[in-house]
Amino acid sequence: MSRIIVYFAHPGQKFSRANLAMAKAAQRLADVTFVDLYAEYPRHDIDVEKEQARLLAHDIIVFQFPLYWYSTPSLVKEWQDLVLQHGFAYGHGGDRLAGKTLLVATTAGGSEEAYTPEGYQHFPLRRFLTPLEQTARLCKMTFAPPVVLYSALKAHEDREIAAHAAAYAGLLSALRAGAAALPEDTGETVLTTADLETLLPALQKAHPDD
Amino acid sequence: MTDFLLLAFVFLIAGVVAVPIATRLGLGSVLGYLIAGIVISPLLAGLGVDVIAIQHFAEFGVVMMLFLVGLELEPKMLWSMRNRLLGLGGLQVVGTTALVMVIGLAFGLYWTIALAVGLVLALSSTAIVLQTLGEKGLMKTEGGQSSFSVLLFQDIAVIPMLAFIPLLAMPELMDLGGEAALHAPDAHTEASGHAGDHSGAHGAHGAEDPHGDSHGASLSLVEGLPAWAAGLVTIGAVGAVILGGIYLTRPLFRFIAMAGLRELFVAAALMFVIGIALLMTLVGLSPALGTFLAGVVLANSEYRHELESNVDPFRGLLLGLFFITVGAGIDFDLLFGQFGTIIALTLGLILLKTGVLLALTMLFGIKGQDRWLFGLGLAQAGEFGFVLLSFTVANQVIPPALADQLLLVVALSMLLTPALFILFEKGIAPRFVASQERDADDIEEAGEVIIAGHGRFGGVVNRMLRAAGHATTVLDYSAGHLDMLRSFGFKVFYGDATRPDLLHAAGIEKARLLIVAIDGKEQINALVHYVRSNFPHVKIIARAVDRQHVYDLFAMGCDEIIRETFDSSVRTGRSAFELLGMHPFDAELVSRKFAEDDRYILKEMALVHDPKIPTSENQAYIEKSRTLMAEREAQIFGKSKAFDLDTDRGWRPPSEQDVQSITRDHEAS
Ligand SMILES: Cc1cc2nc3c(=O)[nH]c(=O)nc-3n(C[C@H](O)[C@H](O)[C@H](O)COP(=O)(O)O)c2cc1C
Numbered sequence: 001m002s003r004i005i006v007y008f009a010h011p012g013q014k015f016s017r018a019n020l021a022m023a024k025a026a027q028r029l030a031d032v033t034f035v036d037l038y039a040e041y042p043r044h045d046i047d048v049e050k051e052q053a054r055l056l057a058h059d060i061i062v063f064q065f066p067l068y069w070y071s072t073p074s075l076v077k078e079w080q081d082l083v084l085q086h087g088f089a090y091g092h093g094g095d096r097l098a099g100k101t102l103l104v105a106t107t108a109g110g111s112e113e114a115y116t117p118e119g120y121q122h123f124p125l126r127r128f129l130t131p132l133e134q135t136a137r138l139c140k141m142t143f144a145p146p147v148v149l150y151s152a153l154k155a156h157e158d159r160e161i162a163a164h165a166a167a168y169a170g171l172l173s174a175l176r177a178g179a180a181a182l183p184e185d186t187g188e189t190v191l192t193t194a195d196l197e198t199l200l201p202a203l204q205k206a207h208p209d210d
Numbered sequence: 211m212t213d214f215l216l217l218a219f220v221f222l223i224a225g226v227v228a229v230p231i232a233t234r235l236g237l238g239s240v241l242g243y244l245i246a247g248i249v250i251s252p253l254l255a256g257l258g259v260d261v262i263a264i265q266h267f268a269e270f271g272v273v274m275m276l277f278l279v280g281l282e283l284e285p286k287m288l289w290s291m292r293n294r295l296l297g298l299g300g301l302q303v304v305g306t307t308a309l310v311m312v313i314g315l316a317f318g319l320y321w322t323i324a325l326a327v328g329l330v331l332a333l334s335s336t337a338i339v340l341q342t343l344g345e346k347g348l349m350k351t352e353g354g355q356s357s358f359s360v361l362l363f364q365d366i367a368v369i370p371m372l373a374f375i376p377l378l379a380m381p382e383l384m385d386l387g388g389e390a391a392l393h394a395p396d397a398h399t400e401a402s403g404h405a406g407d408h409s410g411a412h413g414a415h416g417a418e419d420p421h422g423d424s425h426g427a428s429l430s431l432v433e434g435l436p437a438w439a440a441g442l443v444t445i446g447a448v449g450a451v452i453l454g455g456i457y458l459t460r461p462l463f464r465f466i467a468m469a470g471l472r473e474l475f476v477a478a479a480l481m482f483v484i485g486i487a488l489l490m491t492l493v494g495l496s497p498a499l500g501t502f503l504a505g506v507v508l509a510n511s512e513y514r515h516e517l518e519s520n521v522d523p524f525r526g527l528l529l530g531l532f533f534i535t536v537g538a539g540i541d542f543d544l545l546f547g548q549f550g551t552i553i554a555l556t557l558g559l560i561l562l563k564t565g566v567l568l569a570l571t572m573l574f575g576i577k578g579q580d581r582w583l584f585g586l587g588l589a590q591a592g593e594f595g596f597v598l599l600s601f602t603v604a605n606q607v608i609p610p611a612l613a614d615q616l617l618l619v620v621a622l623s624m625l626l627t628p629a630l631f632i633l634f635e636k637g638i639a640p641r642f643v644a645s646q647e648r649d650a651d652d653i654e655e656a657g658e659v660i661i662a663g664h665g666r667f668g669g670v671v672n673r674m675l676r677a678a679g680h681a682t683t684v685l686d687y688s689a690g691h692l693d694m695l696r697s698f699g700f701k702v703f704y705g706d707a708t709r710p711d712l713l714h715a716a717g718i719e720k721a722r723l724l725i726v727a728i729d730g731k732e733q734i735n736a737l738v739h740y741v742r743s744n745f746p747h748v749k750i751i752a753r754a755v756d757r758q759h760v761y762d763l764f765a766m767g768c769d770e771i772i773r774e775t776f777d778s779s780v781r782t783g784r785s786a787f788e789l790l791g792m793h794p795f796d797a798e799l800v801s802r803k804f805a806e807d808d809r810y811i812l813k814e815m816a817l818v819h820d821p822k823i824p825t826s827e828n829q830a831y832i833e834k835s836r837t838l839m840a841e842r843e844a845q846i847f848g849k850s851k852a853f854d855l856d857t858d859r860g861w862r863p864p865s866e867q868d869v870q871s872i873t874r875d876h877e878a879s
Binding site for chain 2: 011012013014015038039040042043066109110114119120153154
């Protein structure tokens with residue numbers, strides 16, 4: 001049984017389709033802590049003590065956000081700057097997060113093909129998540145292969161988006177139940193809807209009681 | 211009655227004409243008064259005015275001045291000055307007395323006379339020196355503080371001197387010198403008056419009021435008591451002043467403040483000072499010392515600035531009067547009769563006193579320009595010298611002929627003091643510019659922010675500033691408020707912030723920022739206008755009660771204008787959005803947008819606003835407000851969601867078209 005916290009960050013929620021569906025699905029799960037960062041800190045006044053306590057109380061830290069300019073929405077950056085203090089998250093005496101897992105779940109407007117050397121985004125999407133990956137490493141955390149929804153703007157609400165949200169929620173609940181480890185991160189891996197759908201039966205079988 | 215009016219008019223016109231001229235010429239107010247006195251002296255002689263009697267009355271200004279000095283000096287500060295007070299002050303008095311005595315002996319004076327002359331001349335002029343130091347802003351410098359220590363010691367030392375002098379009486383030496391004919395007639399009257407008054411008061415407490423009991427105040431609480439009882443009464447009186455100052459003044463002043471009458475407070479302040487002076491006189495102590503102590507006790511009180519601004523005008527007038535009488539009292543017949551001797555004696559005295567003072571600076575490590583300020587500033591003899599002289603004559607210690615010469619020397623040395631200060635300012639200080647700058651910094655530390663009005667609004671501002679470590683001075687006119695605030699340990703002072711004298715007492719000249727948090731449009735405007743036009747360097751943040759008021763404050767040149775209820779209204783609207791289900795971040799963006807739009811309207815309207823035309827007649831204003839309102843009504847009633855549209859801009863995702871266009875461009879390249 002792993003304790004999971006989902007940090008959901010989306011500044012324009014009235015336009016959101018993909019992330020909102022995912023967030024709603026995550027919110028429905030029992031025993032998963034769900035935080036709407038922009039609702040909790042609309043004036044970016046992050047409560048560092050509270051956030052650090054939250055981190056300590058969970059094993060898997062999930063960041064769910066739309067990809068904005070190849071990065072996180074700004075509040076997530078602010079959160080990192082303030083909460084991941086040296087002496088707490090890294091540096092001298094800073095190993096309080098060691099052994100925890102960081103899972104990124106993001107949605108991108110660009111298609112899977114666009115995120116290739118031939119595509120218009122030129123780089124694989126993983127390249128843009130490098131800062132988060134290295135952040136996890138510095139904090140002695142495991143960086144799980146990120147969950148990605150490509151073509152999020154084109155995706156149909158009832159089909160692609162619904163399927164992705166369901167797969168995302170399925171992953172979270174399997175992890176919460178203490179599922180066998182996620183596939184090892186190769187540094188290139190991303191988990192798309194299809195990847196999650198193939199992975200889930202195995203994960204769920206590891207804990208049929210769930 | 212006419213006599214009184216005529217006299218008052220002569221003194222006032224002399225001061226009002228001479229002082230501004232002297233100040234304009236950079237000579238300082240003291241010299242102005244002194245010269246005014248010299249100019250009107252023939253007139254006063256013609257009118258048969260008893261200048262000396264007026265001088266005794268005016269010396270009460272010194273008492274008030276020491277009260278004010280005490281108010282500026284917290285007990286802690288006084289305690290930290292103790293070494294300087296006793297060391298510097300004691301050595302100055304003893305050293306000067308001894309040197310003068312030796313010189314007197316060399317000139318063939320009998321030792322008792324030489325010693326008495328030494329005591330008379332050792333004293334300096336508290337009135338002139340403190341007035342000048344204050345005027346030139348030198349009070350807080352090391353030189354100023356040292357000077358003050360010495361003056362305070364001298365003022366206290368007068369008491370034992372008055373007790374001691376009668377022991378030097380040598381009646382057989384009194385008809386010494388043949389120039390008895392030159393004596394001014396009223397000096398004689400004065401002298402015999404003293405003799406009558408004090409012949410019975412030679413005991414341990416023969417010490418009497420140096421400031422005017424020569425005019426019949428022969429009441430005493432200690433006369434005729436055995437020494438121990440007199441001692442107890444004296445200690446009791448000092449204790450009463452200190453304890454009364456600590457425990458009684460606050461309820462008393464609050465009671466008076468409740469009445470809300472300004473003149474009552476003035477009366478109470480005067481009553482307080484005069485009462486203490488009277489008590490001290492009755493037990494044979496220096497009234498100046500008593501009021502000084504009372505001032506120190508009240509230095510921490512919230513009524514300090516109010517007391518200061520009430521007593522200060524009286525001090526100013528009385529000291530002015532005192533300086534005029536010094537000028538008017540100069541006996542020109544005697545001066546021109548023995549010109550060489552008198553001038554030589556005066557210059558000799560100044561040189562000697564300066565020498566002693568400079569020697570002391572080396573002993574006490576006073577350096578740079580402070581050294582010279584101290585040395586030149588205290589080089590004169592003082593008003594207590596006058597008192598001691600008439601007392602010595604009355605007690606047959608110094609022969610009248612010599613006393614008259616000395617009287618003139620004392621007066622002339624005082625007359626020359628402003629010149630010495632000018633010498634210091636123009637000749638010496640410029641060479642020590644660096645150390646002067648450092649001094650200026652010290653002064654700035656106190657009360658860099660003045661908060662006018664400490665209600666709920668000003669209170670929050672004060673707490674914020676204090677939390678960030680800024681020194682604030684708070685002025686408020688509600689006595690009820692103050693008690694509560696003081697119990698929280700805030701520094702708050704009682705008084706009406708719109709009064710220039712109170713602002714002055716609170717240090718507006720040195721303040722960096724004024725925060726206007728008082729109520730009432732008229733008062734706010736008056737305060738802002740006064741400070742903006744008199745102290746352009748002070749930044750002003752003011753609270754506007756309404757939109758119209760914003761325009762007024764803007765026109766007056768306020769640096770920041772805060773609308774009284776605007777921010778809290780916007781926050782209320784934001785909370786309403788949230789409780790109605792809007793996402794908190796959207797609620798934040800919308801309310802920001804609203805506030806921005808409102809400020810835009812305000813600015814647009816300010817452009818067409820004209821303070822000279824009433825709003826109801828300002829056509830452009832009405833027109834503009836109609837268009838702006840129409841635009842916004844469309845938003846409100848037509849649901850055009852203008853704010854939403856603007857906040858949407860940031861987070862609206864690109865459309866399919868955008869993605870296609872990116873892809874096309876990519877394929878083309
Ligand atoms: C400000 C902004 C920046 C964006 N930057 C990117 C980007 O760098 N790469 C990308 O693939 N999509 C980008 N997008 C598209 C978003 O990723 C897309 O709108 C989002 O993933 C859709 O999810 P939602 O329905 O939850 O809002 C951006 C969108 C916005 C509004």
